[in-house]
Amino acid sequence: MSKPLQILQTYWKHNSFRPLQEEIIHAVLEGKDTFALLPTSGGKSICYQIPGMQMEGICLVISPLIALIKDQVQNLQNKGIKAISLLGGIPQNETIDLLDNCEFGNYKFLYLSPERMQQDWIVERLKRLPINLIAIDEAHCVSQWGHDFRPSYLKIKDLKNHFPKVPFLALTASATQRVQEDIIEHLALENPVRFQKSFERSNLAYHVIETEDKLYKVRQILSKNPQSSIIYVRNRKSCLEIAGQLQSLGLKSTYFHGGLPAKEKESNMQLWLENKVQVMVATNAFGMGIDKPDVKTVIHIQLPESLENYYQEAGRAGRNGEKAFGILLVSVGDIEIAKKQFLSSLPDKDFLKEIYSKLNNYFQIAYGEGYNETFNFNLNQFCSQYNFPVLKTFNALQYLDRQAVITLQNEYSEKVSLQFTVPSKEVIRYMSLHPKSEEIITSILRTYPGIFEIETLINISLVAKKSGSNEKEVLKTITDLEKSNTIILHIQNNDSKITFNEVREDALTINRISKPLEKQNEIKVNQLKSVINFISKDQCKSRILLQYFDEKKTKECGICSYCVSQKNKISEESISKILSLLQNEPLSSREIENRLDKTTEEIIFAIQTLLENNKIAINTYNQYYILEWKN
Structure with missing residues (x-):
């Protein structure tokens, strides 16, 4: 048994590799630079995790997907594999401690967010590590023609100077030919071994x-296909509305979006993973790293922003190899709505400058300050304060994030602070009248002794743990205390965190990063045009997708909406012609085929349809005749 297969069986409990995984792993183990294009569900992470485990030293993984990094680090740790992540927003002293652990703690994986490559002192520390492999996930981010360009990726090739003998492994799930060439050039891959799995499903x-x-x-x-399903919607509001409507129709559903608390995300996810609910209604925040094999149907209720997104999201269906459906529902007016929503929400240089300036003012950051400071952030509150359109603002913040000016983390957090406003004897009296709250109140008083003198920030999960209750019970108790005028209570909800990666320089910063903005907006316009082409063109849908990714396909898939409609047209024509023939005399299937310019499959399908609908019957001579003509 090969060493990679042994590692796969020991840690991942799989008996065999997926297509191309083993070949990619061997190329890396031979020390070769490698480029791998594995469409969604292809199992990219195994391609660096297995060689990273086999070789001496530590594997450096660069990825922009913060949620996926956290998920992978947790999964590796659960397997007993030492892994660590170095993301934006971590204070410098903690970052130094983490790098010390990597250097002296026998770690096998270090995950790095791309903006960390902008910091020279971190690159200097990386030089001291025994790096055995550099894996670049979401490698299309290095190309300005990719759908998620990040200038911070352009710094990665500098690692070649420091680690000339360490192989680079560039991985992506979606890249046109132009983007593939960009990846190889901008990452300075040397004579890379190239692997590309077909996009065909x-x-x-x-x-x-x-x-x-x-x-x-x-x-x-969903009634016709009662198996596990995903419905993708564009925003959080639609998420809750659609899930509620499905529940009222008797379809067990839950929902998932970036603004949910972590525990609610986990709870809803488990309901769906364990098939306790049929449907997961979600924004595009859902799906990264999800590998549920029995998803039968993925439905898009609104037009996706790009075919890259659509391919990845629809591709979460049918991973068990059984027939599955990627369904896009379209109404009159959807195209115009999409144009209005997507194109009007693209920020220009002036808007970007205004957002950046107001963002600094919002957090009271002075000129020349703000470096490495992290703040809780609520997008809706920010937009409301300055009267900004939400989607356009979010796109501007995303652009600042991709330019590594800020790090935007979509993480829900709840900040709870309170102060008791009555004497301690009144609190004791309250507890005697509400004995179910006694343990929770006692835990708060013991944990935060100064809570009578000053408003104090409290940790809800810690109080729940100490009192032997859950977070919902703690929140109910403190809201009841507020209603009884026993405490002052403030609860602030935040759906993200923002870390400033540079000092504030307003015009200087925006002038430096605005040049690629026009090109990025042009790419987004073209991506929407490709989506419109996909839904509008009378052509095999699978063929359109493959052509978009520069993959030539001559044969139609036979199962998409276009191909099915063509089959139905053909069968209707064949049925009509067969009925005309049989009006004159009974005929065998061979005789029918000889008289019609149709394939055997078309003739058989038409005959079966006529038999099932009791339009014809067969006699003792194996001849077909029209039932209403029978004497």
């Missing part, structure tokens, strides 16, 4: 369905 039927009542159509689809 032969078991996945892409269906574009026109309907005026999308909820009715969703109910129809």
Whole structure:
């Protein structure tokens, strides 16, 4: 047994590799620079985790997906593998401690966010590590023609100077030919071994369905296919509304979006993973790292921003190899709505400058200050204060994030502070009248002794743990205390965190980073055009997707909405011609085939349809005749 397979079986409990994984691993183990394009569900992480485990030293993984990094580090740690992450927003003294652990603690994996490559002192510390492999995930981010360009990725090739003998492994799930060449050039890959798995998913039927009542159509689809499903929507509001509507229709559903508390995300995810609910209604925050093999149907209720997104999201269906459906529901007016929403929300240089300036003012950051400071952030509150459009503002913040000016982390947090406003004897009296709250109140008083004198920030999960209760019970207790005028209570919800990676320089910063903005907006316009082409063009949907990714396909898939409609047209024509022939005399299937310019499959399908609908019958001579003509 090969060493990589042994590691796979020992730690990942799989008996064999997926296509191309083993070949990629061997190329890396031979010390070769490697480029791998594995579409969604291809198992990219195994390609660096296995060689990282086999070789002496530590594997450096660079990825922009913070949630995925956290998930992978946790999964590796659960397997007993020493892994650590170095993300934005970690104070310098903690960062130094983490790097010391990597240097002296026998760690196998160090995950790094790309903006960390902008900091020279971190690169200097990396030089001291025994790095055995540098894996670049989401490698398309290095290309200005990719759908998620990040200038911080351009710094990665500098590592070649410091680690000339260490192989680079560039991984992506979606890249056109132009983007692939960019990846190889901008990462300075030397004669890379290239692996590319076809984008074709032969078991996945892409269906574009026109309907005026999308909820009715969703109910129809999910009733016909009662297996595990995902419905993608554009925003959090739609998430909650659609999940609620499905529940009222008797379809067990839950929901997932970036603004949910971590525990609610985990709870909802488990309900769906364990098939306790059929449907997960989600924004595009859901799916990264999710590998549920039995998803039968993925439905998009609104147009996606790009075919890259659509391919990855629809591709979460049918990973067990069984027939599955990627369904895009379209109504009259959807194209115009998408144009208005997507194109009007693209920020220009002036808007970007205003957002950056107001963001610094919002957190009271002075010129020349703010470096490495982290703040809780609520997007809606920020937009409300300055009267900014939410989506356009979010896109501007994302651009600042990708330019490494800030780090935007979509993480829900709840800040709770309180102060008792009555004497301690009144609190004791309250507890005697509300004995169910006694343990919680006692835990708060013991944990925060100065809470009578000053408003104090409290840790809800810690209080829950100490009192033997849960967080919901703690929150109910303190809201009841507020209602009884026993405490002053402030609860602040934040759906993200922002870390400033540079000192404030307003115009200087924006002038430096605004040059690629126009090109990025042009790419987004073209991506939307490709989506419109996908839904509008009378052509095999699988073929359109493959052509978009520069993959030539001559054969139609036979199972998408276009191919099915063509089959139906063909069968209707064949049925009509067969009935005309049989009006004259009974005929065998061979005789029918000889008289019609149709394939055997088309003739058989048409005959079966006529038999099932009791239009024809077969006699003792194996001849077909029209039932109404029978004497």
